Amino acid sequence: MQITENQRLRIIRKSLKLNQKEFGDSIGLTQGGYSDIERGKNSVSGRIKIFLNQIHNINIHWLETGEGEMFSVTIEDLAKNFVGFRKPGELSPEEIEKLNLELEHLKAEIFRAQCEINLYRDLCASKDKVISGLEELVKLMRER
Structure with a gap:
């Protein structure tokens, strides 16, 4: 399930x-x-x-x-996990994989957030058009 x-x-x-x-x-x-x-x-x-x-x-x-x-893993969390490592060569393959996986998750999260921002922009633009139309209608009704 x-x-x-x-x-x-x-x-x-x-x-x-x-x-x-x-x-x-x-x-x-x-x-x-x-x-x-x-x-x-x-x-x-x-x-x-x-x-x-x-x-x-x-x-x-x-x-x-x-x-x-x-x-979420924060930068501070990552830093705590890798304290003492100064050079990329000192990271184990598992640690590198963990960082790469977190990087992919963050990229996906950014992409989803950007898509959501675009949807909200489109929604706002649509509502702006409705508002303009209603304002025009109110103006016409007042002129009668």
């Missing part, structure tokens, strides 16, 4: 030892709003994903796919 984003969200909340109200509050949702997402009634929006990453350091790739680590 495939685990959904919504189910992974519950796993995240449980791992942080928070109840629905506390977790919802932390990402700007009511307990009921968060509960709807966790139960699968509503999907996990891009905005929520951004908050999850910024506030709880959640790896969005893991949330979406279940692949990788639940929590």
Whole structure:
């Protein structure tokens, strides 16, 4: 059985030892709003994903796919793991592979974020057109 984003969200909340109200509050949702997402009634929006990453350091790739680590690896984490290594030749093949894998995940996350930005830009442009049309309609109605 495939685990959904919504189910992974519950796993995240449980791992942080928070109840629905506390977790919802932390990402700007009511307990009921968060509960709807966790139960699968509503999907996990891009905005929520951004908050999850910024506030709880959640790896969005893991949330979406279940692949990788639940929590994002930060530059500080990487530095701690490789303290003492001064030259690339001193890294083991496993450590190099780990860095390459993290690099690929970060590139994929950047690509998804850029796609999301483009979608929001298109949405804003579309709404701007609707607003302009409505303003024109209001202007015409007032002239009558």
